[in-house]
Amino acid sequence: MPLANSDLIQLTASAAARLLQRRELTAQALLGACLEAIHDREPHVLAWRQYDAERAMAHARQLDQGPVLGPLHGLPLGVKDLFDTRDFPSAFGSPIYQQHQPDHDAAAVAMCRAAGAIVLGKTVTTEFATFTPGPTRNPHNPAHTPGGSSSGSAAAVAAHMVPLALGTQTAASVIRPAAYCGIVGFKPSFGLIPRAGVKSLSESLDTVGGFGRCVEDVALLTSVMANAPQWRALPDDARPRIGVCRSPWWDTASPAAQLAFEATISRMAAAGAYLVDVTLTDAVSALTEVHDEVMAAEAFKALADERLNHPQLLSERLKEMLERGARVTYEQTLQHRAQVASARHQLGRGFVDYDLLMTPSACGEADLGLQRTGDPLFSRVWSLLGLPSLNLPAGFGPQGLPLGIQLVGPVMSDTATLAFARWVEQALARAEQRRE
Structure with missing residues (x-):
């Protein structure tokens, strides 16, 4: 029996990925559940700067009809509006760039697409990833901040609008929003994930990371961008x-x-x-x-x-x-x-x-x-x-x-x-x- 949308959005990205790889779940079904969650929750959370349901669904149909592309095959992805994207404007949280449309993807985004991810849209960031907030609210209580600067990405994952989202950290911009929103956030070692096509704030600090619902999720996402498949082979007995x-x-x-x-x-x-x-x-x-x-x-x-x-x-x-x-x-x-x-x-x-x-x-x-x-x-x-x-x-x-x-x-x-x-x-x- 197919899973209901309410069950699909509760899946971790890793669990959904396994079903998608075995063709026991379609990309269209998972995306449809995410779009329903966006319809219900986005008016209260305001995690998205822009998303394109029609384009994403067309991509999902294409994925369902073709071969499995990679470890992120069929997974909807939110992209922090600090990354260049060829199909969405990139405003970097600033009025200066409201009409800025790149003609290419940031390297990290391109690698996620090549691994089968569906870029659903751009999530809200603070101004140039600093401290002036955007409109996003905490999914647990909209009167509270979701943290910054990866506010929209953390909130979108926490509100079950997408299973995965990209973020960046210069001070605490992955860890703090993940903590405030109650999800897992991972900032890898500096320099392991390419920053080409990501708006620079601090040359020696800016680091690309990601959000998911469990450690396996963030390992899955970041391993693609770091070209580190060993991150996905996590043992069960690594007692620290x-x-x-x-x-x-x-x-x-x-x-x-x-x-x-x-x-x-x-x-x-x-x-x-x-x-x-x-x-x-x-x-x-x-x-x-x-x-x-x-x-x-x-x-x-x-x-x-x-x-x-x-x-x-x-x-x-x-x-x-x-x-x-x-x-x-x-x-x-x-x-x-x-x-x-x-x-x-x-x-x-x-x-x-x-x-x-x-x-x-x-x-x-x-x-x-x-x-x-x-x-x-x-x-x-x-x-x-x-x-x-x-x-x-x-x-x-x-x-x-x-x-x-x-x-x-x-x-x-x-x-x-x-x-x-x-x-x-x-x-x-x-x-x-x-x-x-």
């Missing part, structure tokens, strides 16, 4: 050694976030994980300010045309950031790079004793109101160091909104990080079943 890192910012976490973190530690211990408390060195913990200066200085250069020729169309918050970036000197830039290299070396020595660091993903539940996208504090250092990081849902807070934990691996350890994260995910799921 976990470094528990409450971090120097622990006091900024809400009581609910702290409680969820401690509860996760208890569940990991009960599941047999090796746990060790980790205290960051002063050199590592000082990197939050370095990240802020690096991001501002590189944005000042990356957005040169926009600030010089269209300053009246930039938000005040962005102009303030660019002004700060202009004050970062060449000598400070060299000092920043030396600090990052030293801290990466120090932290790398610590990863001899543990496989993953576990920290909060965000300061707490999603902020009330849509004027701000939340604090990126808990991800800044890991973004600056270029480390793979992943959000796992970790229950709900007193406002009924999701909370998350962040798992961070050593640089270029993405295969192992995904495997260890899957073990953690499954251990948490087993603990939740026992509680029920």
Whole structure:
């Protein structure tokens, strides 16, 4: 008996992919269920800048009639409006580019299409992936932010409008929206996924990542863009050694976030994980300010045309950031790079004793109101160091909104990080079943 639309949209991308590969599910049926969810939920969530149901359905019919193209065959995909797309405008969250129509796909988008994905449309981003929000709302409560800058992508997956979506992270733009929306978000090691055709904000920080409903989903999506099929072969027995890192910012976490973190530690211990408390060195913990200066200085250069020729169309918050970036000197830039290299070396020595660091993903539940996208504090250092990081849902807070934990691996350890994260995910799921 065919699955009802309400059941189809609950499928993980990985489960749907297996059915599609075996021809036990059609691309048209899955897309139809997603379009029904968009019809029902988009007026309240506002995750999409633009989508094209007719074009997507034509693509789905073509896929159903032809051979299986690849691991993403028949999966609807949301694309953050920071990526160039040949069939949708790319506005980058700015009025400057409202009529901008690329004639090509970003490399990551092209690779997803070649693997069989159906690009359903463009999801809302903040202004140039910075801090001025778009209209998107949190699917769990529309009075709250979904986070930024990959707001539309996270909200679309959380609202079951698509099983997968592309995002980018410069500070916390994958991890925080995933935490706020209660889904899995993965930011790979810096440089493993091509950024060609993605609007640049920070040359040494911008990283392409993705959203799904489980670790297997984000491994499936990002493996295609990284040309890393081994990410899809995740073992079931990768029991990690976990470094528990409450971090120097622990006091900024809400009581609910702290409680969820401690509860996760208890569940990991009960599941047999090796746990060790980790205290960051002063050199590592000082990197939050370095990240802020690096991001501002590189944005000042990356957005040169926009600030010089269209300053009246930039938000005040962005102009303030660019002004700060202009004050970062060449000598400070060299000092920043030396600090990052030293801290990466120090932290790398610590990863001899543990496989993953576990920290909060965000300061707490999603902020009330849509004027701000939340604090990126808990991800800044890991973004600056270029480390793979992943959000796992970790229950709900007193406002009924999701909370998350962040798992961070050593640089270029993405295969192992995904495997260890899957073990953690499954251990948490087993603990939740026992509680029920």
